[in-house]
Amino acid sequence: MTKLSVNINKIATLRNARGGNLPNLLKSAKDIEDFGGQGITIHPRPDERHIRYQDARDLKKIVTTELNIEGNPVSKFIDLVLEVKPDQVTLVPDAEDAITSNAGWDTIKHLDFLKDVIETFKSEGIRTSIFVDPDNEMVKAAADTGTDRIELYTESYALAYSKNDKEAGVAPFAEAAKSAHEVGLGINAGHDLSLENVKYFKESVPHLLEVSIGHALICESLYMGLENVVNMYLNRLK
Numbered sequence: 001m002t003k004l005s006v007n008i009n010k011i012a013t014l015r016n017a018r019g020g021n022l023p024n025l026l027k028s029a030k031d032i033e034d035f036g037g038q039g040i041t042i043h044p045r046p047d048e049r050h051i052r053y054q055d056a057r058d059l060k061k062i063v064t065t066e067l068n069i070e071g072n073p074v075s076k077f078i079d080l081v082l083e084v085k086p087d088q089v090t091l092v093p094d095a096e097d098a099i100t101s102n103a104g105w106d107t108i109k110h111l112d113f114l115k116d117v118i119e120t121f122k123s124e125g126i127r128t129s130i131f132v133d134p135d136n137e138m139v140k141a142a143a144d145t146g147t148d149r150i151e152l153y154t155e156s157y158a159l160a161y162s163k164n165d166k167e168a169g170v171a172p173f174a175e176a177a178k179s180a181h182e183v184g185l186g187i188n189a190g191h192d193l194s195l196e197n198v199k200y201f202k203e204s205v206p207h208l209l210e211v212s213i214g215h216a217l218i219c220e221s222l223y224m225g226l227e228n229v230v231n232m233y234l235n236r237l238k
C-alpha cells in the first residue's frame, strides 16, 4: 500500500497571510488525519515563509500518524529535527531563496556529508529519506549514504504528464524504483503530484511506500473540499 502524507505548507501560507491563526494549522493536520491522511509533511524553510519552526514543535505533540519534516540540512534545520524527533526526515538540497524544491541530491558529490547527517538522525531513531532525481547512478550512490529511503523528485513526471507524454515521463521513475529496491532502499515520491497524475504514477512505479503531496492537494481542496480530496487521493493510491 502507498501511504499518503499530506504536505500542509500551503495551509501555513494562508494562515500567515493575515498574521493570525486562521486557518488553524494544528486543527487542519488533525482533521486531515481524521479524513484518512496517513502522514503529515512539512517543509520549514529558513525564511519560515509558510511553516514556522514552532509549527514543527507543536505538530509533533498532536500528529498521530507520521510526521515527516523536509528540508536542507543546515545546522538550524538539524537542530530542529533533533529536538522534534519526527518519524521521518527528508533531506532536500534547496537553496535558501528557492521558490520551491527544484533538484535532487548529487549523492556522489555529497556522499560524505550525507553519510554524516544521516548517521546523526538514524542514531536518534529518526527514519531518513533523501530527495533524488530518477537517476540510477544517484539512486545507487544514495544507498552508500546509509539512508533508509529515497524520495523520487517527481516534477519531471508531472510535466511530462501535462504534455501527454506520461509513458516517457514515468519510465525513469520505474527504473529508479527497481534499482532502489535492489539495493535495499525504501521508495517515497513527491513534488507536483496531483489528482490527475498520481494514479498512473502509482500503477507504474513499483515498491512505492509513500507519496507526499501538498500544493496541488490544497488547490484542489479549494474547489472540492479537503475531506473529499484526501479521500480521492486515497482511492487513487489503493
Ligand SMILES: CC(=O)[C@@H](O)[C@H](O)COP(=O)(O)O
Pocket: 007, 009, 010, 042, 043, 070, 092, 099, 100, 101, 131, 190, 191, 214, 215
Ligand atoms: C521537497 C518537496 O518537493 C516539497 O517539500 C516542496 O518543496 C514543497 O515546498 P513548498 O511548499 O515550499 O513549495
Ligand SMILES: NCC(=O)COP(=O)(O)O
Pocket: 007, 041, 070, 151, 189, 190, 191, 192, 193, 212, 213, 214, 215, 216, 217
Ligand atoms: N516532498 C513533496 C511534498 O512534500 C509536496 O510537494 P508538492 O505536492 O507541494 O509539490
